[in-house]
Amino acid sequence: MGKRILELDNVHSYYGHIHALKGISLYVEEGEIVTMIGANGAGKSTTLRTISGLLHPREGTVKLEGEDITHTDPHLIVYKGVGHVPEGRGIFPKLTVRENLEMGAFTITDPNKIQQRLEWVFELFPRLKERLDQYGGTLSGGEQQMLAIGRGLMQHPRILMLDEPSMGLAPVLVELIFDIIQKLNKEGVTILLVEQNAHMALSIAHRGYVLQTGNIVLTDSAEKLKKNEMVQKTYLGIE
Amino acid sequence: MQRFLKSIQLRELLRPLGQMIAFSLGSSAVLSLIIIILALILDQTAVGASTMARFKVSLFSYTIVNLPQVLIDGLTLGFVYAAIALGYTMVYGVLEFINFAHSEIFAIGAFVGVEILIALKGREILSTEMSVGNAYWWLILALLAGMAAAGLAAVVVERLAYRPLRGAPRLVPLISAIGVSFFLQDAIRLIESITTGQFHRIIPTFGNFDQRLTFGSMPLGAGSISLGVQIKSLIVIIAAVVMLIGLNYLVNATKVGKAIRAVAQDRATASLMGIDVNHIIALTFLIGGMLGGAAGVLYALKFTRIDPFVGFFPGLKAFTAAVLGGIGNLTGALLGGIVLGLLETFAGTFMSIFTMGAAGAEYKDIFAFSILILVLIFRPHGLMGENVGQKA
Numbered sequence: 001m002g003k004r005i006l007e008l009d010n011v012h013s014y015y016g017h018i019h020a021l022k023g024i025s026l027y028v029e030e031g032e033i034v035t036m037i038g039a040n041g042a043g044k045s046t047t048l049r050t051i052s053g054l055l056h057p058r059e060g061t062v063k064l065e066g067e068d069i070t071h072t073d074p075h076l077i078v079y080k081g082v083g084h085v086p087e088g089r090g091i092f093p094k095l096t097v098r099e100n101l102e103m104g105a106f107t108i109t110d111p112n113k114i115q116q117r118l119e120w121v122f123e124l125f126p127r128l129k130e131r132l133d134q135y136g137g138t139l140s141g142g143e144q145q146m147l148a149i150g151r152g153l154m155q156h157p158r159i160l161m162l163d164e165p166s167m168g169l170a171p172v173l174v175e176l177i178f179d180i181i182q183k184l185n186k187e188g189v190t191i192l193l194v195e196q197n198a199h200m201a202l203s204i205a206h207r208g209y210v211l212q213t214g215n216i217v218l219t220d221s222a223e224k225l226k227k228n229e230m231v232q233k234t235y236l237g238i239e
Numbered sequence: 240m241q242r243f244l245k246s247i248q249l250r251e252l253l254r255p256l257g258q259m260i261a262f263s264l265g266s267s268a269v270l271s272l273i274i275i276i277l278a279l280i281l282d283q284t285a286v287g288a289s290t291m292a293r294f295k296v297s298l299f300s301y302t303i304v305n306l307p308q309v310l311i312d313g314l315t316l317g318f319v320y321a322a323i324a325l326g327y328t329m330v331y332g333v334l335e336f337i338n339f340a341h342s343e344i345f346a347i348g349a350f351v352g353v354e355i356l357i358a359l360k361g362r363e364i365l366s367t368e369m370s371v372g373n374a375y376w377w378l379i380l381a382l383l384a385g386m387a388a389a390g391l392a393a394v395v396v397e398r399l400a401y402r403p404l405r406g407a408p409r410l411v412p413l414i415s416a417i418g419v420s421f422f423l424q425d426a427i428r429l430i431e432s433i434t435t436g437q438f439h440r441i442i443p444t445f446g447n448f449d450q451r452l453t454f455g456s457m458p459l460g461a462g463s464i465s466l467g468v469q470i471k472s473l474i475v476i477i478a479a480v481v482m483l484i485g486l487n488y489l490v491n492a493t494k495v496g497k498a499i500r501a502v503a504q505d506r507a508t509a510s511l512m513g514i515d516v517n518h519i520i521a522l523t524f525l526i527g528g529m530l531g532g533a534a535g536v537l538y539a540l541k542f543t544r545i546d547p548f549v550g551f552f553p554g555l556k557a558f559t560a561a562v563l564g565g566i567g568n569l570t571g572a573l574l575g576g577i578v579l580g581l582l583e584t585f586a587g588t589f590m591s592i593f594t595m596g597a598a599g600a601e602y603k604d605i606f607a608f609s610i611l612i613l614v615l616i617f618r619p620h621g622l623m624g625e626n627v628g629q630k631a
């Protein structure tokens with residue numbers, strides 16, 4: 001650990017007139033799992049969208065390994081090794097499961113590598129293999145979530161951003177997803193994780209940030225956040 | 240595995256071919272049946288009597304005898320419409336926007352192809368006595384040049400007139416497209432007037448394209464009518480079929496084709512896959528423009544005379560074909576084109592006789608545009624559904 005792979009400095013993002021991020025500063029070190037927690041509408045997804053270039057901030061900078069990517073196009077950021085599994089899954093409804101996964105590997109040119117990854121994803125989610133030629137849009141909600149994560153894995157990014165990966169999944173699958181995240185991390189993938197399930201997120205993360213209405217109000221190691229009174233009350237449901 | 244992949248790829252070539260055959264036969268059968276039933280009914284009326292008086296045959300036999308030729312001509316026209324319709328439908332699929340300037344992209348293709356052939360004729364490279372092989376090479380050259388020019392023009396139009404308006408309300412780029420359309424019409428007229436002094440151009444006759452292959456004749460009353468197909472009609476059909484199969488393959492079986500479909504379905508997520516969305520949109524215009532340009536050259540070959548407004552009616556009809564098939568749906572554009580081409584030719588041939596001369600062939604376009612209105616009212620998603628970005 002030590003090298004800052006991702007760094008946001010005083011980032012302000014807007015949707016039209018809506019001031020969604022009001023000066024976010026955060027960093028992620030190489031090899032870390034960092035989680036962002038916060039209420040609905042706090043700006044977690046917006047932060048990820050700003051990092052991946054879907055949204056360009058009006059103020060502040062986003063740096064990837066020291067390189068300024070504040071105004072870089074999203075597809076170029078992908079090529080720099082940033083993966084983003086978006087909120088709401090973003091499955092291509094009229095592409096088959098196979099084609100969706102292939103799109104996840106769009107940046108990869110070596111067919112053998114694509115095949116390897118494909119098999120790896122099938123190992124993790126055997127359900128996807130059974131549904132290969134089905135349209136993405138016809139999968140169940142949970143299956144779509146598996147597909148979205150599987151597609152994110154196809155790319156094998158250096159830093160993977162996951163936006164509520166546990167959403168809509170049965171508890172066993174939530175466990176599985178968190179296991180996969182940890183496994184990936186051990187293989188050297190840096191993780192930035194947004195979760196409603198703060199308990200799970202804090203149990204696998206190294207550090208965390210707490211967002212409230214576009215501001216970071218608290219940051220600490222995951223251990224300490226779990227013991228923080230405000231976090232316990234608001235996000236862990238402990239009175 | 241290797242074999243498996245190969246078989247899939249072959250399927251992507253055969254499937255559109257099968258579709259074209261099925262659509263051609265199906266539409267031909269349905270329209271023939273309708274016209275035959277109509278003829279049988281009208282035979283009992285004054286229409287039948289007047290046909291008997293004029294041609295010494297019943298309306299029924301008149302219809303049957305003319306039918307094969309009508310079908311051949313209708314399909315030729317239908318494939319031209321299909322090639323143009325694909326340009327509308329591809330752009331709509333990706334941007335949900337109707338590129339009304341596409342008819343002028345078609346015209347640019349036609350003019351570039353024709354001007355090249357005129358220049359070659361002027362240098363006496365082309366003639367009716369030249370070897371058939373050479374004639375085809377020059378025609379292919381003109382076709383490729385028309386495609387290149389039209390594709391390039393489409394890309395430039397997208398870059399200058401549509402891309403800056405990408406975030407604007409939907410009506411704004413539409414108005415821009417109509418403006419571009421008028422601009423290009425006048426630009427063609429201006430350039431042609433300055434360089435050639437006239438803006439009606441006629442494709443030179445060369446090679447054996449105007450010859451007619453006859454497969455026999457059908458007796459009609461005292462005389463007979465010969466059945467056949469002009470070589471240029473065959474060229475039009477073959478060229479269109481090859482292009483349509485190529486497009487189908489590109490969109491369904493290649494990586495870039497999947498990227499096009501991904502962009503059509505969800506632009507933001509596509510960019511998160513590493514797909515350069517602007518690049519894909521430009522590519523869509525390039526492909527649509529090339530198809531339109533090729534259709535322009537083929538149209539000029541078939542109908543010989545072009546002017547700067549040559550794109551207007553074919554464009555509008557191809558747009559109708561795209562709507563009829565389900566705009567955004569590539570297979571639908573093919574079906575719509577074939578149906579419309581056939582319908583127009585049927586109307587052109589039979590309307591005058593069926594109405595005892597009250598409404599002649601010059602009213603044939605009523606059908607195309609009635610269809611546009613009816614489809615928009617009763618089946619706005621078209622025959623095949625508005626499957627934006629779906630596999631063709």
Ligand SMILES: Nc1ncnc2c1ncn2[C@@H]1O[C@H](COP(=O)(O)OP(=O)(O)OP(=O)(O)O)[C@@H](O)[C@H]1O
Pocket residue numbers: 015018020038039040041042043044045046047087
């Ligand atoms: N496309 C948009 N247009 C306008 N406002 C938006 C848009 N997307 C998000 N917002 C607003 O920006 C703010 C932050 O939204 P964001 O999606 O980042 O929240 P979040 O923390 O991810 O919430 P959740 O936990 O519900 O996913 C919210 O107030 C939201 O209403």
Ligand SMILES: [Mg+2]
Pocket residue numbers: 044045046087163
């Ligand atoms: Mg969110």
